[in-house]
Amino acid sequence: MNPAASPLLTALFQFAFFYPIVMSFFWISGGLYYYFRRERHARPRTDPPPMSDAPFVSILIPCHNEGDHVHETIGAALAQRYPDFEVIAINDGSRDDTGEKLNRLAAQHDRLRVVHLDRNLGKANAMRMGALAARAEYLVCIDGDALLDEFATHWMVWHLCQGARVGAVTGNPRIRNRSTLLGRLQVGEFSSIIGMIKRAQRVYGRIFTVSGVICAFRRSALHRIGYWSDSMVTEDIDISWRLQIDHWDIRYEPNAMCFILMPETLKGLWKQRLRWAQGGVEVLLRHTRDLFSWRKRRMWAVLAEYVMSVGWAYIMAFIIALWALGLFVELPEQLRVTTLLPSWHGVILALICLLQFAASIIIDRRYETGVGRNYYWMIWYPMAYWLLSFATTVTAVPKALLKRRGTRATWVSPDRGLR
Known part of the structure; x- marks a missing residue:
């Protein structure tokens, strides 16, 4: 940091440095x-709490070009305890x-029904069609490449039965593909960052998003709000808000596990x-205006957190732009950014990283043995996580602003890892 920098630039630097640290402590304290x-002292994953009258449940699996995974996914769903x-x-x-493949599986298993849609209209539409075809009030929704843990349905439905205002329960995704550095990094990310964020947000009142x-x-809750929106690129964030x-409650259940494939490029x-x-x-x-009401005040913390994260991304972009411009143009002393290297700031960030990893190991050892092996690769991941978050947010804002209203979000087959 330039000692002669203007007060505004100094304040921006301080926010850019302290925001990740404050949020890390927020997540760590809430997660712990x-x-x-x-x-x-909760029950083990393999011994979910008993239900005197287990209600009928529909498990919905939207599929688009899932021929390579459909046998595994359907098999795991049918194996529910x-x-x-x-x-x-x-x-x-x-x-x-x-x-x-789905038709052949349906001929072999009485519990399985298949709904065929003639064209790609997006995951939100597929989920809506599945919900309309379902015979149950409680819907468990997973992706077409996810392997549902055999006790996951019981854990999530138990929450829905505990309160009439529980509208959704989000589970605990775990990474299947771990053969590359990116795969191992994401193992740590889902526990030390994503899992911890959900725990903290649950403690503080509202969850930013369920895991799609x-x-x-609860189908009646979905019916009240009009089901999933087919014009949003992430229907899970939209349905959560x-x-x-x-005024529906969303709970987090870490014992409801499923194993997923993630990008490895x-x-x-x-x-x-x-x-x-x-x-x-x-x-x-879309929804900020809906929150300007005292009755919606419990969502204000979620809104503030996300607005600050977007602001942090653009402050970082501004600082980097000043530094890059200073390489070619002589800037006034008050606007000069001498270096982007963290120096002593990096030591603080590394210590907080280690603290966050230690907390996540304490929490996560209940759900997966040997997960600590992946933390060898995680020392600098939070810095990479913040950089990735910064870059994608800066790129995403203009994309969202320029997107034509009402455009349907259709399927695009994702990167499922190296084969």
């Missing part, structure tokens, strides 16, 4: 509180052999995180 209050359920697979205009790859819903704006990871960032900005643009 959730763990010691609700998880430390739950007394009464059906599985509905929605083939959303697949151009591979997904439809044929594994979530359970609309449920909570309508930089291009695939960039596309995925850019879509997530654009979805967050779209939700911010």
